[in-house]
């Protein structure tokens with residue numbers, strides 16, 4: 371649905387030039403939620419704006435929903451929706467009217483535009499406030515209106531630039547449901563985010579960008595598995611040294627450390643290793659105190675690829 375090859379963009383500044391995007395190859399499948407993750411200034415928005423035809427790439431190629439970005443940007447524009455970081459509503463506008471206008475803008479008849487606006491008001495749960503000015507909406511309500519506006523012309527692909535930034539946790543989760551609903555209707559969703567938990571919970575696949583290039587791509591689970599497997603911490607009632615001797619060298623344990631709290635085991639897959647660890651200890655008459663599974667986070671992936679933490683950057 372989206373394919374790019376060597377996409378790049380530099381900006382001239384007073385001090386010289388900034389290579390914002392330095393050759394990005396992306397492949398986004400139809401009907402998936404694709405997350406684009408990276409620290410501030412990584413080049414996410416610049417990439418998104420190129421794909422949404424808002425700025426011209428300096429080089430490379432891209433096809434979006436079957437249309438060529440460089441040769442047929444007008445065609446790309448008709449097939450996509452774009453929701454900017456700050457949204458596009460102003461305080462005085464009224465959601466239902468804006469939805470009708472936006473639909474009319476895409477050449478849809480008045481009657482059909484009204485019908486679509488009513489359907490969007492129901493689908494995005496805007497009924498309570500859709501006929502009041504936007505100035506009176508909460509942050510989450512306003513973001514829902516922004517997204518409803520971005521998809522009123524029923525695009526094949528929608529680009530969402532940080533749709534949940536600034537929302538409280540409950541509104542963020544609500545927004546995830548809205549985004550999943552778009553995917554379930556067959557839309558391809560390309561979403562940028564700073565939030566690791568969001569990328570993890572929401573996205574079918576993600577890529578991580580840093581300094582204008584992609585440093586990792588895959589499903590959240592694949593990326594996390596790729597780096598380290600899982601960690602299981604075990605506390606035993608009795609001799610930790612005996613438990614360590616029993617578990618060290620077990621085929622399902624990659625490596626093992628003794629810690630003040632007990633044992634730290636590195637395993638390929640915690641879900642299968644935990645029952646085996648429990649059986650081994652039980653068979654030797656060692657009473658288990660605690661056992662916990664820790665899965666590596668996307669931050670660990672970023673740390674592994676770039677040498678620094680996404681949270682700190």
Ligand SMILES: Nc1ncnc2c1ncn2[C@@H]1O[C@H](COP(=O)(O)OP(=O)(O)OP(=O)(O)O)[C@@H](O)[C@H]1O
Nearest residue numbers: 381383388390408409410411412413414415416417
């Ligand atoms: N119009 C511009 N002129 C000069 N430099 C720019 C321009 N737009 C972006 N940049 C620079 O390009 C780099 C990438 O910026 P971009 O906005 O794409 O990053 P981002 O990953 O979206 O960051 P954020 O998460 O903060 O939105 C940054 O160094 C930024 O300062």
